[in-house]
Amino acid sequence: MRLPQLRLNRLLQKGFRRMSDQIADSTNISRTLEQHTQSLREIGEKIDRVFRYVETVRRRQTITLEPNIVLTYLEDDIPIYVNSNDDGCPTNLINNGMYETETYQVLRSFSILGTKFADIGANLGVFSLRLAPILQRGGEIFSFEPHPLVGREGVGDRRVSPVE
Numbered sequence: 001m002r003l004p005q006l007r008l009n010r011l012l013q014k015g016f017r018r019m020s021d022q023i024a025d026s027t028n029i030s031r032t033l034e035q036h037t038q039s040l041r042e043i044g045e046k047i048d049r050v051f052r053y054v055e056t057v058r059r060r061q062t063i064t065l066e067p068n069i070v071l072t073y074l075e076d077d078i079p080i081y082v083n084s085n086d087d088g089c090p091t092n093l094i095n096n097g098m099y100e101t102e103t104y105q106v107l108r109s110f111s112i113l114g115t116k117f118a119d120i121g122a123n124l125g126v127f128s129l130r131l132a133p134i135l136q137r138g139g140e141i142f143s144f145e146p147h148p149l150v151g152r153e154g155v156g157d158r159r160v161s162p163v164e
């Protein structure tokens with residue numbers, strides 16, 4: 001009687017070890033699956049970003065109106081005048097319509113119905129122009145650019161701006 005009981009104990013031990021190994025494997029599989037899912041999400045975000053860049057380039061239109069003044073479009077197709085001789089912001093806008101995308105995303109995350117947005121030192125008014133369609137119902141935007149030359153050229157230029 002003792003021998004069959006020893007065999008049964010050994011079989012149970014082997015079975016428990018196998019189950020323990022399978023549980024460990026399933027935990028590893030689950031962890032690996034989570035890692036792959038995260039990687040796929042990141043790849044998807046990168047593909048979306050590349051697609052937006054390609055679409056922006058495909059639709060890109062830049063029109064020189066007079067010496068140093070160019071009509072171009074922001075990445076969401078909002079028209080804007082820029083000084084083509086200015087370094088920095090206008091160069092980015094002329095080349096791809098994008099400027100401080102991360103900053104815009106943060107500002108947009110705070111933009112809800114009734115938001116009042118003050119764009120102090122607005123430069124060309126890029127953030128004001130981009131937030132205007134979101135805030136046009138119930139929100140207000142106050143854009144101020146103290147530099148007289150920049151202020152004259154930008155801050156939601158009413159000649160082309162779709163914003164009232």
